[in-house]
Amino acid sequence: MSIIITGGAGFIGSNFVRLWLSKGLNETIVNLDKLTYAxxxxxxxxxxxxxxxxxxxxxxxDEKLFNQLLNEYKPRAILNFxxxxxxxxxxxxxxEFIKTNINGTFNLLECARKYYSTLDNNLKKTFRFLHVSTDEVYGSLELNDPAFTENHPxxxxxxxxxxxxxxxxxxxxYQHTFGLPTLTTNCSNNYGPFQNTEKLIPLVIHNALKEIALPIYGDGKNIRDWLYVTDHCEAIMTVLETGRVGETYNVGGNTEKTNLDVVTTICETLDQVKPRTTGKPYKDLITFVKDRPGHDKRYAINANKISSELGFSPKENFSSGIKKTIEFYLKDL
Structure with missing residues (x-):
């Protein structure tokens, strides 16, 4: 038995590979990754x-390559990270976003559709195509709007x-038209080990330790729900094994914070575990910069469906998760 994961050398994908292998499952995991900057x-x-x-x-x-992998490893699941x-x-x-996210996903689905058609009925019952997506597809919320559900436009x-x-x-x-057994997850902002340093949390940690400016867009009041990456990976495993075919599951961390709150928390944690040589607080390095064009105001995830149907809830809160994240980057530097 095997599974194929795409993008498994990236932030979330690599954490998923590590989690999967740590479970001691008797399955091969095949990781297809282009090895871009991420x-x-x-x-x-x-x-x-x-x-x-x-x-x-x-x-x-690459249609030829992916078909070769399907024929060689005959996976019971494809996970698209x-x-x-x-x-x-x-x-x-x-x-590049059109090419990878749209055309690339289309190629995977086409190859999976053809592969699925060759399976016998027993293998068809267990095969899954799981697509990992984002809460950003739902747009932006106002401060008092209810959180995104799976039915949000x-x-x-x-x-x-x-x-x-x-x-x-x-x-x-592809699920509705061709009967391909798909699952989709839409997650909130992830953080944790192995994240590219251009993203907010690792950027702030690295800049703080170099004692250079900690940039925050606009007034820093944009709100995100933060999800520790290992919790996200556990949720994906749960959806893969017990999710209902054709369904979408929102995955959130139950932690809404402004960007300014996130940066301030990192600064306060670093003040405790690795104080500046000058004795000054890290928050003195915070610098507000010109806002991003079309910057969404707020994302918030309603994760009641995955909780009630599949029994999943995150183990980490932001305090415990950010400490683990900072410890990782301190050790990695």
Missing amino acids: GSLENLKDLPNSDQYVFVKGDIG AAESHVDRSIDGPA YQPNSPYSASKASSDHLVRA
Whole structure:
């Protein structure tokens, strides 16, 4: 038995690979990753049960390669983590987001559809295509609006979120039209080990330790729900094994915080575990910069469905999760 994961050298994908292998499951995990700026083999050093891990460098848009992997490893599941995911990059250059998030997902679905048609009835019953997506497809909330449910209309506001919304629709269409057994997860902002340093939390940690400016867009009052990455990976495993075919599950951390609150918490934690040589607090380094174009005001996840149906809830709160995250980057530097 095997599963194929795409984008498994990236932030969330590499954490999923590590979690999967730590479970001691008797299955091979095949990781297809293009190794762009966001993916690194450094994220996958010293893996547990590495004899059950196979890495393949390649693009999810490569039809021939992906068909070869399906024929060779005959997976019981495909998990699509591969995506261009940085909003700023999508503003500067949307084309790669269209290519990877839309065209790449389409290629995976087409290959999966054809592969699924060759399976016998018993294997068809257990096969799954799980698509990992984002809460940004739902758009932006006002301060007092109810949190996003799975039935919230799609209102993407950036090229990134629009490309992910399109990929979500393709996944739904392949389930509805072709009967491909799909699952979709829409998660809130992840944080934790192995995240690219251009993202807010690792950027702030690295800049603080270098005692350089900690940039915050606008007034810092934009709100996000924060989810520790290992909790997210546990949720994905839960959805894969027990989720209802064709369904979407929101995954959140039950932790809404402004960007300013997040940065301040990091500063206060670093003050305790690694004080500045000057004796000054890290928050003195906070610098407000020009806001991002079309910056969404607030994201919030209603995760009642995955909790009530599948019994999943996150183990980490923001206080415990941010301490683990800071410890990782301190050790990594």
